[in-house]
Amino acid sequence: MTLPLSQVTMVGTFPPPMHGMATVNAAVRGRLLASAASVVVINTAPASLDRAMLARLGRLPRVMRGLARLAGTRHLRGTALYIGVSGGAGQTYDLAFLLLARLRKMRVFVHHHSFAYLHERRRLTAMLVRAAGRRATHITQSAGMAGQLRTLYGAANVAAVSNAVFLVSSSEQAQVRSRHELRVLGFLGNIAAEKGIFEFLDLMAALRQPGASLQGRIAGPFQDVATETRVRQRLQDLPNVEYVGAKYGAEKDAFFDGIDTLIFPTLYANEAEPLVVHEATQHGVPVIAYGRGCIPEVVTPECGCVIPPEAPFVPAALVQVEAWMRAPERLQAASVAAAASFASLQRTSAQRWRLLQAQIIGGAP
Template identity: 35%
Template sequence: MVKRQLDGPVHSLTRSVVVAGPFPPPVHGQSKNTQIIASDLAKMTRVIKADLSPGSMHRSLGYHLRRSALTVRACVKLVLNGLRPRPALYVPADGGLGLVYTIVLVAVGRVFRHSIFVHHRSFAALDRSSWLMKLAVSVAGQGACHIFLCRKMREKFIAVYPGAYNSMVSSNARHVIARSAPPSHSPALRIGLLSNLDRAKGLYHFIKLVRACLALEVPIIATLAGPVGTSEDADAIARARAEFGERLSYLGPVYDSEKDAFFSSLDVFVFPTEYVNEAQPNVVFEAMSFGLPIIAIERGCLGEDVTPACGLLVRSGPEFVDAAAVQLKAW
C-alpha cells in the first residue's frame, strides 16, 4: 500500500537539491524535462546540477564509460551536498539497464541523508515487471517520494511494485502554455509529425498514412520535422519525398520559433509512436497548445491526456494507418 499520495508540489526554501539527470545537449524529451525541473526548483531553493548526459543517444561502450564517469561525479556532489542542511536528490528513473545508474545515485543519496525524489518517465518497467525497478524502489526506501506523469501511471506502478512510499502526480502539461495559430485557408488538410524520426517513433507509420490518404483521395499536405535516426530512416524519407512530391516535405530539426512555425502550419498533429519507453510526450501537449487535434497510438499516458474531444487514439500499430486515414477523410 502507498504510504501517502501528495497532490501539490513539495518544496522548501531551505533545501539544497541535487538534480541528477540528462541536460541538453542533445535535446530530447528527457533532457528537456530535466532542464525544466531544475529551472523551476531554482526559483524556490538551491539547485546543484549533476549532468548525466553522455552527449549522444547512441548506446555503445563509450556511451556507458562516459555515463559511468558522470555518475561518479554526481555521487561526489551528493557526498558534498550531504554536509548541508536538509539535502535532497531529484533523479528521473532510467529505463532498462540504465536503472543501475539510478540505483547507485539513490543509494549514495540515502547514505548521505538526502530526501529522495524519483521521477518516473517511462512505462517500460510498468508494462512488464523489472527486478531492477524493484531494487530501485527498495533502495529508495519508505521515505522516498515517487513522482508520476498521470494517474494511470501511478496506479500501474502501485499494482506492479506495491510498497509503503509517498507518491504524487505532476503532468508535463503544466510546462506548456496556450498558443494561438492563424486560421487555415489551405484547401488541403495539413498534417505533421515532429519527433526523433525513426521506426519506434512512428516515421514509417506516417509515410504509410500519407500513401493511404492519397489512395483515398484525401487532399493532404504532410510535413516531417526532427532529427533522423539512421541512414535507413534518411533513405526512407528521401524515397517518400520522391514518391509524394510536393505533398511531403522534411524540415529537419526545429527549435524555438521554427517549432512554433511548424505547429502553426498544421491542421492535425500525427504521433504514431510505438517507443517502448513512451510515457507522456511533451510534443503532444505542445501541439495541443496550438489547438491542434491529435491522431496517435495509445501509449503511456496518452489514453488519459488525449480525450475523444482532442482527437483520435488508435490502440495498436497495425490498426493505425487505416483508422487514421478514415478519420482524416472524415475531417
C-alpha cells in the same frame, strides 16, 4: 552543520541532446532556480540520441564522475535529491545514486518518465523503489501511471503531475487557431523508426491520390544517419511530404500553427507522456496517435483519435482522416476541445506542482 533545505541536487539527463526527459529536467531546474533554490546538476546524458548499447555504455564515465561528486560533497544531510530515472538498464546507474543519497541522509524525489516498467513488474525497478525508501516521493505524469507504480512496486508517496505544467511559458505565447479544414498532417519529434516516422510516411503514401490536396510536414532531428537516409529515400516518392528540419522555440510554434493534425504513431516501448502531444493540443491541433503510456489519458475521443498499439496504424488513421475530411465541423470541434483540454490539464497540474516544489525546496510535508 548542514546546508539549507533549499539546496537541491538534480541527477539525470539534460540537453543536449534534446528529448522528452531532458526537456522536463531542464524545465524543473528552471522552476527551482526561479524559486531561489540552490541547484546542483549532475548530468548523466549520453553524447547523442543513438540507443545502441555502446552509446549507452558511453554514459558510464559521466555517471562515475557524478557519483564521485555526490560522495565528495559535504553537508548533504536533509537536502533534496531529485532524480529523473531511466526506463531500462540505465536504472542500474540510478540505483547507485539512490543508494548513495540514502547513505548521505538526503530527502529523495524520484521522477518517472517511462512506462516501460509499468506494464509488468521488473526486478531492477523493484530494487530501485526499495532503494529510494518509504519516505521517498515518486513523481509520475498521470493518475494511471501513479496507480501502476503503487500496484506493481508498493510506492507509498506518489504525486501525479502532467508534463503540461512545464509548457506554461510557451503556452502564453501559443497562437490557438481553430482548424476548419484538414490540409496538412504533421509529424514532429526525434525522427526514428521507434517514434513512428515510417508509419507516418506509409499513411501519407496511402493518402496520395489523384486530385488529393493533403500535405505532410516532418520536423525534428534525425536519430542517426541510417534513419535519415531511409527517410530521404522515401520522400523522393512522396512529393506531397516535406522535411522542414528541426524546430525550436518560435519556429516550433509556427510549425504547429501550420498543421491541422499531429500524427504520432509511436512504437517506443518506454513512451509515457510525450511533450509533443501537449504542444499540439495547446495550439488547438487534434492528435491521431498510438495509445501508449499516458497518451489515452491525454488524447480523449473529443480531441483526437487513439489507436490501440496492437492494431495496424494506417487503416485506423485513414478512417479518422477521411471522417474529418467529410465533416470539417468535426475537425473544428476536435480542435476547440484539444485547446480546452490542454488548458484544463495545465491548470490542475500547476496547482499540484506548486505543492510538490514546496516540498522539494523547503522540506514541507
